[in-house]
Amino acid sequence: MRLANFSVLCMSCALAACAGNGEGLDENGRPAGEDTGTLEPTFQSIQAQVFTPVCTGCHAGAAAPLGLRLEEGASYALLVNASSVEVPALRRVQPGNPDASYLIQKLQGTAAVGGRMPLNAPPLPQSTIDVIRQWITDGAPNSSGAASQKSRIELARLTAVSPMTGQVAPVSMREIVIASNLELDTSLLQSELVTLRASGGDGEFESGNERRMPLQVSIRSQQPTVLAIAPGATPLAVDEYELRISGVEPVALADLASRAIDGDGDGTPGGDFVLRFTVEMTR
Ligand code: HEC
Ligand SMILES: [Ca+2]
Known part of the structure; x- marks a missing residue:
């Protein structure tokens, strides 16, 4: 009995020493x-x-x-x-x-x-x-999501994965990737919900010379939701860009419990999600 215990202890000693x-x-x-x-x-x-x-x-x-x-x-x-x-x-x-x-x-x-x-x-x-x-x-599930449990207590928030806020993107940028912390009601996705505008060269988005860009939204994965937004016209012109996902009625993106996303991150449902980024010629 004693001997057996001793040898087991010794084994784990040797293994620990090896890893260290x-x-x-x-x-x-x-x-x-x-x-x-x-x-x-x-x-x-x-x-x-x-x-x-x-x-x-x-x-x-x-x-x-x-x-x-x-x-x-x-x-x-x-x-x-x-x-x-x-x-x-x-x-x-x-x-x-x-x-x-x-x-x-x-x-x-x-x-x-x-x-x-x-x-x-x-x-x-x-x-x-x-x-x-x-x-x-096994289907490449997102085990860190646990989306269904979270959704009872958390509001849906969005994160710009690519490009990140303020990032400089190349003219060859193929897509904008936005991730949520929850599964969203993607049946709500329609053309007025997601908009992409170029500033018109002045970096301002309320001066009247903005250009609205065509785009295509696809659902890359769910639980939690990831959206891939492809600009319809590539390469992109050198300019400042604003992506906006509506969290405000009448066309608000919402979670599966029909609560509007907390787009502006103020802790209450509602508010647009806004991502601004720069497109430049990069070598
Ligand atoms: C020393 C820097 C370095 C490290 C560390 C590194 N990568 Fe990379 N990775 C690169 C570079 C540079 C490229 C592009 C050139 C190439 O493919 O050789 C690349 C390309 C890739 C691509 C191709 C992406 C595409 O869209 O075609 C994948 C996938 C990838 N890496 C995965 C990984 C994974 C997983 C690890 C960790 C296990 C890793 N890399 C570690 C530098 C690195
Ligand atoms: Ca403008």
């Missing part, structure tokens, strides 16, 4: 020594143990390569059902189909364009890639 001394990535592809638990095929787990520690050194903020931000709060909206920039025919994550998902091709080193990810670093272990594949096979 390791360099680089451990067997789950995360920095060794950061004890954050076992990698599971859920979005939350993959975010915490792969994207945040391994990828955000490059894939974060306005300078993220190919606009792919992998920080918490941005990554899901820019991965699931989003087209790859390098191979536009493929989605970065195609729910249910890991082989067709460009993310997996980039991690396995089989992508047609560019390098294997993480760039200039050891590849992720196959066991880690397999867990990410499993999450995609």
Whole structure:
């Protein structure tokens, strides 16, 4: 009895020492020594143990390569059902189909364009890639959402994932990505609900010379809702732009409980969501 206990204790001693001394990535592809638990095929787990520690050194903020931000709060909206920039025919994550998902091709080193990810670093272990594949096979759900529970207490708020507020976007910008914290009633989406205007060159949006741009809104994912808004005319002219999503009747975007979005973030339902950004020629 005593002997058996002793040997078990000793085993865990040895394992702990090993993890603490390791360099680089451990067997789950995360920095060794950061004890954050076992990698599971859920979005939350993959975010915490792969994207945040391994990828955000490059894939974060306005300078993220190919606009792919992998920080918490941005990554899901820019991965699931989003087209790859390098191979536009493929989605970065195609729910249910890991082989067709460009993310997996980039991690396995089989992508047609560019390098294997993480760039200039050891590849992720196959066991880690397999867990990410499993999450995609399972339909790539957003486990951090828990949208139905939240909606009883929280109001719907919107976040500009790409471009971010005040960001400078290139004339080649393909889409504006807006994420909600809840599932929204997307049956309400119609042409007066989402508007995109160019300032007319003066950076002012009430001077009468604004131009309204054609656009196409698609629902990229639900639970919580992510909207991808493609300008109808590309490349965009160099100018200041304003995207507006109405939270005010008669055409207000609302959650599944028919409460208008808290577009202006003042803590009460209602108010327009407004995103301003600059489009410039960039090299
Ligand atoms: C050292 C910087 C760096 C790191 C770290 C890095 N990437 Fe990248 N990533 C890039 C660059 C640069 C490109 C574009 C050039 C290329 O593909 O080689 C890119 C391209 C991509 C693309 C293609 C996007 C598209 O739309 O076509 C994906 C997917 C991607 N990275 C995922 C990841 C993931 C997941 C990680 C973490 C496991 C990661 N990257 C880590 C720099 C990095
Ligand atoms: Ca103007």
